Amino acid sequence: MDRVSAHFPEAVVERYVDRAGGAWAVIHADSLPKVATLLKNDPELEFKLFGSMDGVDRLHLAENDPRFEVVYILYSLKRNEHVRLKVRVSEAQPVIPSLTPLYRGANWWERLVWDFYGIRFDGHPDLRRILLYEEFQGHPLRKDYALRDRQPLIPERPIKDIFRGPGTSGHS
Amino acid sequence: MADSHTMPEAKGHNPDTDGSLPPEGELESHLQAKHMVINMGPSHPATHGTVRLKVELDGETIVKIDPEIGFLHRGFQKSCENVTWTQCLPYTDRLNYLSAMMNNFGFLNAVEKLIGLEIPERAQYIRVIGSELHRLTDHLTCVGATGLEMGGFAPFLYGMEARELIQDRVTELTGARLTTSFGRVGGINRDLPDGWADKVRKTLTRTEELLAEMDGLLTRNRIFVDRTKGTGVISADDAIDFGWTGPALRASGVAHDLRKAHPYWVYERFDFDIAVGEHGDNYDRYLVRMEEMRQSIRIIRQALDTIPAGPIIVDDWRIALPPKPEVYGTIEGVMAHFKLVMEGIQVPPGEIYDATEASNGELGWYLVSDGRGRPYKVHVRAPGFPVLAAVPHIIEGKMLADLIPTFDTINMIGGEVEQ
Numbered sequence: 033m034d035r036v037s038a039h040f041p042e043a044v045v046e047r048y049v050d051r052a053g054g055a056w057a058v059i060h061a062d063s064l065p066k067v068a069t070l071l072k073n074d075p076e077l078e079f080k081l082f083g084s085m086d087g088v089d090r091l092h093l094a095e096n097d098p099r100f101e102v103v104y105i106l107y108s109l110k111r112n113e114h115v116r117l118k119v120r121v122s123e124a125q126p127v128i129p130s131l132t133p134l135y136r137g138a139n140w141w142e143r144l145v146w147d148f149y150g151i152r153f154d155g156h157p158d159l160r161r162i163l164l165y166e167e168f169q170g171h172p173l174r175k176d177y178a179l180r181d182r183q184p185l186i187p188e189r190p191i192k193d194i195f196r197g198p199g200t201s202g203h204s
Numbered sequence: 205m206a207d208s209h210t211m212p213e214a215k216g217h218n219p220d221t222d223g224s225l226p227p228e229g230e231l232e233s234h235l236q237a238k239h240m241v242i243n244m245g246p247s248h249p250a251t252h253g254t255v256r257l258k259v260e261l262d263g264e265t266i267v268k269i270d271p272e273i274g275f276l277h278r279g280f281q282k283s284c285e286n287v288t289w290t291q292c293l294p295y296t297d298r299l300n301y302l303s304a305m306m307n308n309f310g311f312l313n314a315v316e317k318l319i320g321l322e323i324p325e326r327a328q329y330i331r332v333i334g335s336e337l338h339r340l341t342d343h344l345t346c347v348g349a350t351g352l353e354m355g356g357f358a359p360f361l362y363g364m365e366a367r368e369l370i371q372d373r374v375t376e377l378t379g380a381r382l383t384t385s386f387g388r389v390g391g392i393n394r395d396l397p398d399g400w401a402d403k404v405r406k407t408l409t410r411t412e413e414l415l416a417e418m419d420g421l422l423t424r425n426r427i428f429v430d431r432t433k434g435t436g437v438i439s440a441d442d443a444i445d446f447g448w449t450g451p452a453l454r455a456s457g458v459a460h461d462l463r464k465a466h467p468y469w470v471y472e473r474f475d476f477d478i479a480v481g482e483h484g485d486n487y488d489r490y491l492v493r494m495e496e497m498r499q500s501i502r503i504i505r506q507a508l509d510t511i512p513a514g515p516i517i518v519d520d521w522r523i524a525l526p527p528k529p530e531v532y533g534t535i536e537g538v539m540a541h542f543k544l545v546m547e548g549i550q551v552p553p554g555e556i557y558d559a560t561e562a563s564n565g566e567l568g569w570y571l572v573s574d575g576r577g578r579p580y581k582v583h584v585r586a587p588g589f590p591v592l593a594a595v596p597h598i599i600e601g602k603m604l605a606d607l608i609p610t611f612d613t614i615n616m617i618g619g620e621v622e623q
Contacts, residue, residue, distance in 0.1 A: 050554060051317070051320055054557060080444050080445065081444050081447055082445070082446070082590070083568060083585060084568050084570070084585035086570060088572060089581075092580070093580065103570055105570070112465050114557065116557055135445060136442075136445050137447030137593065148281075162273065163622055163623065165274070172279070179286050
């Protein structure tokens, strides 16, 4: 992290250590690709393993401006440590540069965050919903999405060239 | 969503769809091959979970594959965010139904670190024993099913026999077979039953015999070796880039195991080795799992021999329920009990990312607490998620038959991948 601060002093918004001693850094959304590139490719760092990522909706927290946080967990096999990055985005413009060109492992996680929080990733090759269906309205992990909200069943999709077996009318 | 695959127009005469008879001699001339899209799943017996694979085939070669998940999605995060920390435990059990205790303890480990809590030594030993027992059942199922789907029924039966024996021990310990909910914040639910350690030792001896049988039936079996060796190959660099962990990564030759890299509980006191493969193919993933089971047996034996006496849960009524005589006999006990049940454990505000080594790899938890008795955010980093994401990369351009062993050995678990 010291190295990142030294290279890109303007990229780091905030740095702190959590209760268990884990190091965190909050990064400007625009600088995320270059910080990640440094973390991945610097021979001293080599954070090559894309651990995980997820979003946080800070709507009900004391500090909630901007509303969303996206958390990245990277791991370095060489240094045997995790690094935790964060990017904050507002509700009005929830767009972050995608890390998929850098880490192929980011592909599905970014789809997951898009699906659940509605945060878009600029440059993602295939930003579809991953766990929910395309017709789903809204993003269910946002805190203003009600726990018991229900959505209507969707009609069957038309599928070309489908053959249905005996006992059916033949075509849908 | 419009289906992303479109059927290419059949070129020329096609005996499968045209009503007329083919010209004389064409049926004998060559096998007709055309592009086709098939669906495997959502509940195909070889997919070990509910996943739909849209496979585009050219003959027997896979041109494109698109795994579609979400059929088991039950809103894990949202559910956790609306109950107390303790009430999350049954949800975590169901992430991977074959290693419930590992998910359970992994979540608790993160919560305890968020509180800043040290659990009693005996509880740490029991957590290690429980985790390794469930690592055994998980791997036994995976290896047994791999054998089964390669055509060998006997190895599967041997695996099931060993798994049944271990699950009997788990039942004696926890009262449940699959979804145990055995952990508690600050320790565990119950102490070991009388005479349980000896029963476990006998079970482990029998498990070793059964493992040797499975080893003899599979490891040098011509069909099994032909179908797994050199199929589903992934290089170490690619595996790391996709975020693989656990046995799947170690089979590619990376000796990374969180039990050694970041020892938690009392793992650093035990003598065991990391199983590492070389080629990153299905055969190596199978071998790594076999070796890990032997190492787990080693760990359990050492833990049973050296487990100390003492409490199994912290003596702090803000975190653990008071003993029943206190609840029934004192007003402080009643109040502590009531507050814990109604309000939940008051975890101080903060956030944490913590990971343990589950049977399929790094099980990570990113937790945020706002100090109000319920988790504000529970993120689970399921080990199967990045592994499944890499399937198109390793299987495109290969044969359809390679898909089955690949899917077996990566051991995708629906419950955790789909949350």
